[in-house]
Amino acid sequence: MSSQPASESVSAAPAATLRAWQRRALTKYLTSKPRDFLAVATPGAGKTTFALRVAAELLTDRTVDQITVVAPTEHLKHQWAESAARVGIALDSRFPNSTGQTSSDYQGVVVTYAQIASHPFKHRVRTEARRTLVILDEIHHGGDAKSWGEGIREAFEGATRRLALTGTPFRSDDSAIPFVTYEPDNEGLMRSKADHAYGYS
Numbered sequence: 001m002s003s004q005p006a007s008e009s010v011s012a013a014p015a016a017t018l019r020a021w022q023r024r025a026l027t028k029y030l031t032s033k034p035r036d037f038l039a040v041a042t043p044g045a046g047k048t049t050f051a052l053r054v055a056a057e058l059l060t061d062r063t064v065d066q067i068t069v070v071a072p073t074e075h076l077k078h079q080w081a082e083s084a085a086r087v088g089i090a091l092d093s094r095f096p097n098s099t100g101q102t103s104s105d106y107q108g109v110v111v112t113y114a115q116i117a118s119h120p121f122k123h124r125v126r127t128e129a130r131r132t133l134v135i136l137d138e139i140h141h142g143g144d145a146k147s148w149g150e151g152i153r154e155a156f157e158g159a160t161r162r163l164a165l166t167g168t169p170f171r172s173d174d175s176a177i178p179f180v181t182y183e184p185d186n187e188g189l190m191r192s193k194a195d196h197a198y199g200y201s
Contacts, residue, residue: 067108
């Protein structure tokens with residue numbers, strides 16, 4: 001299944017029914033309207049569905065004009081675009097760094113952390129040109145390579161909103177991942193602080 005451009009209206013597609021944790025997280029997000037939000041949920045819990053609902057809400061109320069999803073792998077880029085298309089959001093998963101442009105038929109792009117690291121300034125220009133929600137999928141990968149963390153900081157510092165997702169609570173070993181709040185755990189190690197967590201005690 002390929003990701004084809006969809007209409008501008010995100011409300012045209014039926015909204016997926018949210019699980020209880022997703023409803024609570026969405027309420028928390030829409031009530032506080034934070035610039036940065038970290039959702040931690042176990043694998044398979046529905047982080048993508050939650051993030052796409054946030055994206056739809058922010059597009060509908062014109063808080064943002066475009067979406068950028070950052071995923072760890074090429075395969076996940078295409079999965080994100082397919083999931084978004086099912087809820088009426090057209091994302092270009094074939095966005096090339098070479099041109100830095102996409103068709104106006106799309107409401108955003110899906111890129112990898114490696115793409116961002118190789119041309120962060122190009123993504124910064126795109127992010128700052130329009131009000132942008134950046135969804136950082138599996139944000140703990142932002143610490144896999146120092147260049148990845150530096151790249152996402154440079155590219156997305158000026159984003160209107162940033163929504164980080166992970167299935168893995170993580171520590172800050174050598175360098176903190178941008179846009180994530182840390183607090184000391186029971187052992188005194190700095191650990192990511194979720195704005196909403198599901199499935200971990």
